[in-house]
Amino acid sequence: MTVGALxxxxTAVACGVAALLLQPWARSLAGTDSRWLRRRVTTPLAAVGGAGAAVLASSRPELVVFALLAVGAALLVVVDLAVLRLPDAVVAPMYLVLGVGLASSALLTGGWGDLARAALSAGLLVLVYLALALAAPSNLGLGDVKLSGVVGGFLGWLGWSELVLGGLAAFAVSAVVALVLLLLRRATRDSAFPFGPCMVLGAVAGAAWGPVVLPAFA
Structure with a gap:
């Protein structure tokens, strides 16, 4: 399936509108009226994610799954920036969307191998994040661990190269952001940073450039 410019x-408009309608809910989950939530950042983020979903999808089930994940990711990014938290109320439905949607796609296209790889990737990334969270709880929280399963499943469905690059890119983005904030004296070494946005950016990088950057894993 090829999605044209229209x-x-x-898809971008639909995702942007969905995020706009869900913003009051996100504000209630955050329990704050942070500037991140007042500026309606979720709308453009979801719109961009929706456009990317349409370009990336190769079937209608994939399009629905990727678009819904884009909306959920936009909400999580903004809430994490506001209160350093990834609410289960957003993450849990993303698991349902991912599982049901990818299973439907596998049923229609026969992509059972892709589905198995997605499930294995989700489990692997959760184990990695859990180990890191236990080793350094000040750097990663349980919310990050829970979200890693969604990220792993999404990237694993696309391929191993997407998973590897996306997983590594999250930590690279985090390191760059922390360094820039330190250099600008906007943070100290003891400051807490939201890792959810880095995970989302890493997933975008993996989905977009995985096979190009890491062809050996393709």
């Missing part, structure tokens, strides 16, 4: 635009 389909990309419509």
């Amino acid at each position: 389909g990309v635009a419509l």
